[in-house]
Amino acid sequence: MTFIEKLRRAWEQQDSLLCIGIDPDPERFPSCVRGADGILDFNRAIIDATAVHACAFKPQIAFFAAQGAERTLERTIDHIRDHHPHLPVILDAKRGDIGTTAEMYAREAFDRYGADAVTVNPYLGGDTIKPFLRYEDRGVIVLCRTSNAGSDEFQGLACDGESVSLRVARKAAGEWNRSGNVALVVGATWPGELAEIRALVGDMPLLVPGIGAQGGGIAAVVEAGIDSRGQGLIINSSRSVLYAGSDSRFAESAAAEAAGLRERINRHRRKHDRGAA
Amino acid sequence: MTFIEKLRRAWEQQDSLLCIGIDPDPERFPSCVRGADGILDFNRAIIDATAVHACAFKPQIAFFAAQGAERTLERTIDHIRDHHPHLPVILDAKRGDIGTTAEMYAREAFDRYGADAVTVNPYLGGDTIKPFLRYEDRGVIVLCRTSNAGSDEFQGLACDGESVSLRVARKAAGEWNRSGNVALVVGATWPGELAEIRALVGDMPLLVPGIGAQGGGIAAVVEAGIDSRGQGLIINSSRSVLYAGSDSRFAESAAAEAAGLRERINRHRRKHDRGAA
Numbered sequence: 275m276t277f278i279e280k281l282r283r284a285w286e287q288q289d290s291l292l293c294i295g296i297d298p299d300p301e302r303f304p305s306c307v308r309g310a311d312g313i314l315d316f317n318r319a320i321i322d323a324t325a326v327h328a329c330a331f332k333p334q335i336a337f338f339a340a341q342g343a344e345r346t347l348e349r350t351i352d353h354i355r356d357h358h359p360h361l362p363v364i365l366d367a368k369r370g371d372i373g374t375t376a377e378m379y380a381r382e383a384f385d386r387y388g389a390d391a392v393t394v395n396p397y398l399g400g401d402t403i404k405p406f407l408r409y410e411d412r413g414v415i416v417l418c419r420t421s422n423a424g425s426d427e428f429q430g431l432a433c434d435g436e437s438v439s440l441r442v443a444r445k446a447a448g449e450w451n452r453s454g455n456v457a458l459v460v461g462a463t464w465p466g467e468l469a470e471i472r473a474l475v476g477d478m479p480l481l482v483p484g485i486g487a488q489g490g491g492i493a494a495v496v497e498a499g500i501d502s503r504g505q506g507l508i509i510n511s512s513r514s515v516l517y518a519g520s521d522s523r524f525a526e527s528a529a530a531e532a533a534g535l536r537e538r539i540n541r542h543r544r545k546h547d548r549g550a551a
Numbered sequence: 552m553t554f555i556e557k558l559r560r561a562w563e564q565q566d567s568l569l570c571i572g573i574d575p576d577p578e579r580f581p582s583c584v585r586g587a588d589g590i591l592d593f594n595r596a597i598i599d600a601t602a603v604h605a606c607a608f609k610p611q612i613a614f615f616a617a618q619g620a621e622r623t624l625e626r627t628i629d630h631i632r633d634h635h636p637h638l639p640v641i642l643d644a645k646r647g648d649i650g651t652t653a654e655m656y657a658r659e660a661f662d663r664y665g666a667d668a669v670t671v672n673p674y675l676g677g678d679t680i681k682p683f684l685r686y687e688d689r690g691v692i693v694l695c696r697t698s699n700a701g702s703d704e705f706q707g708l709a710c711d712g713e714s715v716s717l718r719v720a721r722k723a724a725g726e727w728n729r730s731g732n733v734a735l736v737v738g739a740t741w742p743g744e745l746a747e748i749r750a751l752v753g754d755m756p757l758l759v760p761g762i763g764a765q766g767g768g769i770a771a772v773v774e775a776g777i778d779s780r781g782q783g784l785i786i787n788s789s790r791s792v793l794y795a796g797s798d799s800r801f802a803e804s805a806a807a808e809a810a811g812l813r814e815r816i817n818r819h820r821r822k823h824d825r826g827a828a
Binding site: 297299334336337339340341342344368369370371372373374375376378379381382385386395396397398399400401402417420421422423424425426427428429431432433434438441442445 | 675677704
């Protein structure tokens with residue numbers, strides 16, 4: 275099954291557009307999580323508790339790389355595949371290079387870690403994207419408009435009447451998506467651009483970070499970003515779910531937070547459906 | 552000593568602007584290099600043979616990550632620090648993220664690997680750069696205009712009368728370089744932009760990939776990019792040096808190639824000096 279098929283099935287069967295970001299920061303772990311396998315124990319507990327509410331998991335490689343914990347990342351992804359094989363794994367790596375180097379990054383994400391999809395940075399142009407696209411069963415999720423305030427600095431520049439990020443979206447839809455394996459990152463903090471990008475790219479999946487802690491509103495995201503089937507969004511939450519609790523019941527707290535987010539997203543979907551009907 | 556001081560001293564004492572890129576691809580190794588430590592053996596042989604001709608080494612992390620060889624990257628960098636401590640190590644990672652994630656990438660490059668400098672992708676804006684800048688003794692080398700033909704796609708877009716890459720250069724010189732630890736990547740294949748960028752950024756170091764295999768000419772690079780002291784360039788060569796020979800004398804072949812490149816660069820520097828005098 276391709277990434278896109280797996281994702282569409284998860285949206286449907288889980289009745290969820292919520293993605294759980296796995297950003298394990300030992301400094302924020304509850305005190306009951308410690309020892310050599312602390313990160314893995316924490317990740318497994320969060321994954322098992324939130325899987326029922328999620329459409330995908332998104333491990334952030336930087337949190338593993340900072341502490342030399344690549345093996346823990348491999349084991350975290352293995353755990354998802356073994357215990358929740360219906361949920362796609364998006365490796366958040368934001369890689370961006372060219373030629374053989376880009377091929378090596380594609381190998382890292384898809385062969386070594388076995389990710390279903392990976393995030394990629396388009397600054398170097400289509401040359402960056404192509405080595406990833408060759409893995410036709412995997413997803414290539416291109417940074418388009420990121421959630422941070424400073425994304426305006428270059429992504430928001432107006433060039434020939436459209437922003438750099440809209441130009442990226444146009445390339446993604448028009449040139450890079452021939453095998454139907456491309457998606458885009460669009461931050462929840464830019465609902466105006468989210469709507470413009472949705473209008474440009476049809477039913478292409480959009481990965482949306484930046485709700486909650488970063489200030490993006492769920493209603494506006496659903497309103498602006500939902501596709502013609504009432505799906506199309508991978509709405510990510512990392513910290514607000516992972517660190518919802520700080521005691522031994524942290525996994526239950528994470529599950530409650532995830533359940534609440536899914537329900538708020540679904541409430542707005544239903545409102546939107548009724549509005550559209 | 553800061554990265555910039557170390558680099559300036561290396562330019563001077565080595566009489567070289569040549570950087571050796573360490574992109575170890577086992578499929579291209581001479582048949583005499585094999586076994587579990589093949590990558591490390593290859594890297595050490597290349598490093599020891601070329602150090603006398605170089606101003607810096609630039610390991611490309613993707614080649615290690617693709618095969619789960621992070622420990623080999625650590626040992627390669629340790630080898631440079633132990634045996635050639637006067638030569639700065641530039642980790643080519645092109646990381647780009649925000650907030651805590653960017654902090655984690657800075658830790659990966661500077662704390663875990665102990666790199667003197669790291670390459671960073673500016674697509675997400677200044678938010679990406681700042682967590683790296685806090686390491687004031689290290690270098691932050693921002694992608695500006697990359698060497699690939701496709702870099703025109705976004706970096707070459709004209710916004711308010713200047714290209715995106717010039718805008719990056721302007722931000723780098725005007726906002727990000729307060730601690731004097733910023734440098735830029737400008738491909739050898741764009742001598743026109745290299746000259747414009749040099750004019751914008753004063754004596755800021757420029758890392759220049761793309762000579763040789765990628766087609767950039769040394770004369771044009773030196774002419775366009777040299778700074779007011781006759782230095783300012785970190786001219787990288789990876790494949791043409793690493794794979795100059797394919798037999799048991801591969802390290803000698805690499806040294807000969809590096810020596811030739813350094814000499815060609817220096818010949819153009821001297822010509823340029825005479826022209827300017």
